[in-house]
Structure formats: C-alpha cells, structure tokens
Amino acid sequence: MHAQLLSALQRIADVRLVASLKDNRIGYPGVNDLRVFVPDVHLISAARQQQGGFQYATNYTELLTEVFLTLAQLRRQTAPGANVSVYCIGDLLDLWREAPGFAAGDDAAARIRDSHEDLIVAAFSRDLQTRFLLGNHDFNLYHWPAYTAWERRFYLPDATVQQPRVILVHGDIFDWIESFPTEIKQILVYLFSPNAAPNTYALGQMEALTRRAHDGRNYRQFIQAPQPLRLGTLRRPGADPVPPRWNVQTPGASPPETLKFLDAAAAETAACKTKYDLDLRLMVIGHTHFARIAVKEDAGSFFALLDCGAWIEQCAWDEDGQTVVAPNAQLGALCDNEVRLYQLAPRT
C-alpha cells in the first residue's frame, strides 16, 4: 500500500523521499494495513499570526488540506479487508503561541479552528477518522469534551500475534527526561505502560511539566529550529523502486543531531520489555520537527525511531550537488514492515 499512498501523494504534490527502511524486525507485517502519520502542524489563528509578530507560520496549509482530502479518498477506495489509518501525532493546534502566558482556554482552540476551517474540516472528516495525539503545545485540550478522544499514546499491534510492536507518542517526553529526571518516572509509566491510564491528577502533573518546559518563551523567532534542519540527501521517487534502506541514521555513522532521542527512546522501549512484557520495535514521534529515521541495532536487538518532522519551520537537503532549503512538509507512513518519510511541496 506504500505504492498507492505515494501515487496518491504525487497527484497533488511534488514528493521527495526523505528516508525509508524495510526490515522484518519492525514487526509490522500487514501488507494491507497502511498507517500515515501527520506531524506538528502548529496552527494559530490568522489574527494572532499578525498580532504576535511570528516570523514563520504553518507551511502549505492548502496542500495539507489536499493531503487530508486525498487520504480520505484513499480510505474510501481501499479494497475490502485493507485499511488506511491517519494519525496526527501532536501539536496540531499551537495554544502556546495563540494565547501567550499559557492562558489558553477553549476559546483559543476554537479561534484557531475557525481560522483554518477548510483544513480543520478535512482533518476532522468522518471519512478519515483521524486519531489525534496531544502534543506539548496543545496539551491543555485534554480538559475539554470535544477533545476526549485525543490521547497521549497509541500502540499499533502486529496483527498476526496481536502484540503491540509500534508506539506513537508526541515525543516531548524525551525533553523532560533530560530536564526533569526525577519528576518524570510516574509519567513514563502512564505514557508507556499498557496497564495504566493517567487520572486527572497525573494529567495535571503532565500539564505542569509541560508548562515548566515552555518556560515563558514567546516563540517569535522559532520553536525548534533556529536554522533549517539538515535532512541529508533526498531522492525523488520515480521509476526506480524505493530502496529498502535510504538515509537511515545510525550511531557511529551519522551526525549526532540526527540521533536525537534515539538512545532515550530505545532505553524506554527496552524498559517496556522488562516491565510490561511489551516488545516494541518502532517508535513514531514528532515534536523535534526533524524528519528522520534512526536505528539502533546489534546482533540481538533492533529499535527504530521514526521522527515524522513537521509542517512548520524549515529543512534543508542535498540534491544535485546543491543545498535546497524548503519549508518542512512531511509525512510518515508504515506498512508491510516498511517505514517511509516523505517531504512534500506544492506542485510546480
């Protein structure tokens, strides 16, 4: 189903392959089960964009609307027994920038949604049944009933054994591990344990940490990327088949910044095996805005991190001997033990 997705995306966008990894150790063998991941969109209202003096905005909102409409169409055209699921993996709405001082209420979220109506209608379409993760910039949404279905993590199981092999989290937790190592332990349980759901007290703790991590920044210049994030060498998927391993970052061979959170994420999944008998092989995140696939492997273990990038700020890559700087507009996809990461742009 990767081919179907790619073909559908190429009808509406100029598509580049950021990275790909096909490996049976991922443990997600379903050939008719495609999962698509939309990372950090960071929407704010048009009024706030102007008033706040932000020097950047969500990229290509019309294209993203087209992407959601195309994914809905792909779902409708899916053969019986096949599946296409779509996940927004956090920070769809940027309440921190919409309501400075961390005072965001539901009116702030509603204001953002009102301001991007076509995109929101497409993303929330019942044809699509998008699932949403809470990010750090929209964590407050858990207070309101319209966001009851927004979660802090999802598992995706290997359907052949009905065991979770993939976990989706926003990824901000790994910031906290570095910044708040002592406060984080119980929250890690709530985030990774299949047996514990956070109560309102735990959610309040998470919100408090999120607030501390925010630390009063105004985000006028940037959120994560003061400079374009360097993605390496990208390729245009065309007549040639997508290689089973392309632009995959590994310890020892890749620049350290491309391995951000890899060790911490691998350590947490290893702990999940010990504590919860949960054999997770792939973690899907956003948050860093740095699109990449990173792998930690040796003879006895395998772990892959799919960082899906963002739809805000900029990236850079090498192409035809030149450096191209472009707005982040990335999607992740998983099917048949293969993860892919695409960079999109409006068709020229």
Next chain:
Amino acid sequence: MKLARFLSIVVVAAGLAGCCTPKTAFVPVPETVFRTEITAHDRLSLPLTPDGRDALLRFLRAGGNRDNLGDNTLVDPTTGTHYGPLLNLLALEENLAATNLTDGVVFKRWFPHPPVRQVVDAREDAPPAIQPYAVLDDQGKYWWIFYPRHQQLLQLMVIKAMPAKMER
C-alpha cells in the same frame, strides 16, 4: 443574581488536578422535548424565515417543552415581547457574522455572556469539526446554539437551559 444563575446553569466540568486547572464549561444537548429540533435535518436556517420564526416563537411560548406544542399549552405567552426583536435581528443576513456573538453589540441585550464553544451532542457521530457557538440568553432560560460556516451563522438550535444542580 443573573450571574449566579448563569454559573449554576453552565455545566462545569474540570480536570480537578489543582487550583490552577482551568474550569471548563460545556453545554449538553438535552432530550427531544427540550429542543427546537428533532434531528439536525430540521434545524432552523438563518437568516430566520417567517416559518422558522413562527416555529421558534411557538417553542419559546411553550416554555421550551415540545409536549406543550401539540395542545397549545402556553408557559410564556408574552415571550414574544422579549425575544421578538432578537428574532427580527436573526432574520437579517447582515447581523449574522459570528463576531457579533463574540465581540459585537448587536445581540448583547439578549446574550450578555461570552459564547461557549463546547457543545456535547450525543446524536452526532463525533465532536463537530466546526464548533458551534452556544450562548445563554439574558433570562437564563435557553441556550441558543449557532452553527457557523466560514464565520457566518448558518443554523440555529434553541434548547431549554437546565440547572446543573436541582435545589430541593
């Protein structure tokens, strides 16, 4: 008094995780007898047509109880005096910008409180992509729920407001 009534009517749900947790207001849609529509298909269109206006006035005179409609039992026979001018305004397209509910003065006399954007309607498949505006009227009797599109108010459902706590 009005403020107290307002606060008692708005259902306050909260993530009770501490004193700094924001209080959250949302409006639940009640049973059929307490709303102007049976299904969303017979929702009142805006601008309000003469037929829509008649239907709405009948509902208001019936005290927001459809059981009273069939045999013409009246609860608020003079309600038109208060709500009539509001219905006149709702019949004019130029008044139907959503901003008139949030920061305008057009409806201030009837809707003095800020709108609530969380409406829980169990008839729907999922929370709406475009969140409606629910405003409690100045008498605390009805929630007026406006359904927008592209920042214009396109449809209206009125429901009887019920106190969250019944006093005994």
